[in-house]
Amino acid sequence: RQWLEWREWFSFRFCSHSRFVDHAIVCSRDEAIHTMTKQHFDMLVIGGGATGSGIALEAVRRGLSVALIQSSDFSSGTSSRYPTCLLLQGGIGFRESGFRARSLRQFCLDDKAAIERPKYLQQTKHYVREYDVHVIQGATDNLFYFVASLFLRFISVRFLSPLSPFRKRGMTSLIYKDHLQQDSRVNVALITTATAAGAICANYCRVVSLVDDGAGKVSGATFLNRISGETCAVKADLVVNATGANCDFIHQLLPESMKNVENPGNKEKLGAPKVGFHLVLNKPVVEKGKGFIFPAQDGSVTFFLHYHGFTLAGIEDWDHEINEPLDNNQIQEMLSELNKFVCCTLTLDNVQSAWTGWRPIMKNHTSVRDFTIDQTIPGVISITGGAWSEYRLMAESLLDRIAPQ
Ligand SMILES: Cc1cc2nc3c(=O)[nH]c(=O)nc-3n(C[C@H](O)[C@H](O)[C@H](O)COP(=O)(O)OP(=O)(O)OC[C@H]3O[C@@H](n4cnc5c(N)ncnc54)[C@H](O)[C@@H]3O)c2cc1C
Known part of the structure; x- marks a missing residue:
C-alpha cells in the first residue's frame, strides 16, 4: 500500500492536473447565463x-463542453456545513466502523482514501493545515483503538494534562495527525479552475424542471434565475445530478412524458440523512492546532476543534429535520450534551453561531463514505454520497462510466 501511495503521489505531483487556479474572471454571471441559453452543452451539472x-472540472479537462448550475452560493450545501469534513479524517473513524461491523470492505475503504489523500493534500496545500486530533477513550475500553494504537503508525498515546477540560472523560488520549481544510475556499477554487478551463458556471440559478427530447431521454433543464426572476432553458446531452441531499428532488422533476413503471418519478432513493449539529463557542476549550474527538459506541462522534480562535463543537447523528431553523431550546439541549464532556460549563452566552448539516445516505448504502452512481433515468446520471477528499476520485469514476457513451 505504501508503494501504491508513493507511485500515485509522484505521478500526480508532476502532472498539470494537480494545479488549482486562484482567480479567473472569464465572464460575468449574466454573460454565463446568456451563454447557457444559447449553446448546446455536452454536460449540464446541477449542484455546485x-x-x-469536481465533475465539472474533470469534464472540461477531458474536452467536454460543460455548464454548471448552483441554486445559491457555491458550496452552500453539505460541502461547507459539515465541519467534520473540515477534517480530512485519517480514516480512523471508518476503520473503527469496519472493525466493529466486522466488515473487511468498510475497513479497507480507507485504503482508497489513503491513496487519494496525498493527491488531495498536494492540490490543496495552501488551504489545509495540519492538526493533532486527540481521540479520548476511557483508557483502553475500546478494543479497536487499543489495537490501532499498537499497530497503526500514525497513532501515539499521551496522558492528558491535569488542566485539560476533558480530564473527566479519561486520563489518556490517542493522537493522530489530520488536516483541517477551508472547505468553501477549496470549493470556490474548483469552480474557478473549471471556469478558467472553459466551463460555464452560474450560481443563484435553481433547476425547476427537466426537459424531454421527445425520444424518451432528458436533454436539458429549465432553471429559475433567482436574481432576475426569469426562467431559462439549457440544453445538454447529459445531465449530472450532483445535488447531494436534494438528489431525490431532481428525480421527481422527471417530465410526465417520460414517466413509466420503471421511472414513476416518485421513487425515493435516499434514506434518512445523517444530521450533524454544530456550535461556534467563544470559550477557548481547545488549544491551537488541536482537536478532541469522542467516539460513541453507536459510531457517532462528538468533537471539539480549535477554529480560528474559537471552539467549534459538534455532535453527529443529531435528531433534527433538514432545513428547519434552530431555536434556543435545541441549542440549550446540545449545550447540555456538550457539558457532559468538559469540566467548565458552556452556556448560551458562549454561543456565537449554530447550524446543522446533513449527509445524504442512499437506501442501499453499505458505508456512509461510499458513493453511488445511478443511471435509471435516460439522459440523467446521479452521483450521491462519498467524501470531500474523494471528490476527484468520484469525478473520475463518473466520467469513466460515461466515456463509452
Ligand atoms: C457527518 C459527515 C462527516 C463527513 N466527514 C467527512 C470527512 O471527514 N472527510 C471528507 O472528506 N468528507 C466528509 N464528509 C463528506 C462531505 O461533506 C461530502 O462528501 C461533500 O460535502 C460533497 O457534497 P456534495 O457536493 O455531494 O453535496 P452538497 O455540498 O450538498 O452540494 C449539492 C449542491 O446542490 C445544490 N442544489 C440542490 N438542488 C438544486 C437545484 N434544484 N438546482 C441547483 N442546485 C441545486 C445545493 O444548493 C448544494 O450546494 C462528511 C459528511 C458528513 C455528513
Missing part, C-alpha cells in the same frame, strides 16, 4: 458543491 464542481 464539492461533487458537482
Whole structure:
C-alpha cells in the first residue's frame, strides 16, 4: 500500500492536473447565463458543491463542453456545513466502523482514501493545515483503538494534562495527525479552475424542471434565475445530478412524458440523512492546532476543534429535520450534551453561531463514505454520497462510466 501511495503521489505531483487556479474572471454571471441559453452543452451539472464542481472540472479537462448550475452560493450545501469534513479524517473513524461491523470492505475503504489523500493534500496545500486530533477513550475500553494504537503508525498515546477540560472523560488520549481544510475556499477554487478551463458556471440559478427530447431521454433543464426572476432553458446531452441531499428532488422533476413503471418519478432513493449539529463557542476549550474527538459506541462522534480562535463543537447523528431553523431550546439541549464532556460549563452566552448539516445516505448504502452512481433515468446520471477528499476520485469514476457513451 505504501508503494501504491508513493507511485500515485509522484505521478500526480508532476502532472498539470494537480494545479488549482486562484482567480479567473472569464465572464460575468449574466454573460454565463446568456451563454447557457444559447449553446448546446455536452454536460449540464446541477449542484455546485464539492461533487458537482469536481465533475465539472474533470469534464472540461477531458474536452467536454460543460455548464454548471448552483441554486445559491457555491458550496452552500453539505460541502461547507459539515465541519467534520473540515477534517480530512485519517480514516480512523471508518476503520473503527469496519472493525466493529466486522466488515473487511468498510475497513479497507480507507485504503482508497489513503491513496487519494496525498493527491488531495498536494492540490490543496495552501488551504489545509495540519492538526493533532486527540481521540479520548476511557483508557483502553475500546478494543479497536487499543489495537490501532499498537499497530497503526500514525497513532501515539499521551496522558492528558491535569488542566485539560476533558480530564473527566479519561486520563489518556490517542493522537493522530489530520488536516483541517477551508472547505468553501477549496470549493470556490474548483469552480474557478473549471471556469478558467472553459466551463460555464452560474450560481443563484435553481433547476425547476427537466426537459424531454421527445425520444424518451432528458436533454436539458429549465432553471429559475433567482436574481432576475426569469426562467431559462439549457440544453445538454447529459445531465449530472450532483445535488447531494436534494438528489431525490431532481428525480421527481422527471417530465410526465417520460414517466413509466420503471421511472414513476416518485421513487425515493435516499434514506434518512445523517444530521450533524454544530456550535461556534467563544470559550477557548481547545488549544491551537488541536482537536478532541469522542467516539460513541453507536459510531457517532462528538468533537471539539480549535477554529480560528474559537471552539467549534459538534455532535453527529443529531435528531433534527433538514432545513428547519434552530431555536434556543435545541441549542440549550446540545449545550447540555456538550457539558457532559468538559469540566467548565458552556452556556448560551458562549454561543456565537449554530447550524446543522446533513449527509445524504442512499437506501442501499453499505458505508456512509461510499458513493453511488445511478443511471435509471435516460439522459440523467446521479452521483450521491462519498467524501470531500474523494471528490476527484468520484469525478473520475463518473466520467469513466460515461466515456463509452
Ligand atoms: C457527518 C459527515 C462527516 C463527513 N466527514 C467527512 C470527512 O471527514 N472527510 C471528507 O472528506 N468528507 C466528509 N464528509 C463528506 C462531505 O461533506 C461530502 O462528501 C461533500 O460535502 C460533497 O457534497 P456534495 O457536493 O455531494 O453535496 P452538497 O455540498 O450538498 O452540494 C449539492 C449542491 O446542490 C445544490 N442544489 C440542490 N438542488 C438544486 C437545484 N434544484 N438546482 C441547483 N442546485 C441545486 C445545493 O444548493 C448544494 O450546494 C462528511 C459528511 C458528513 C455528513
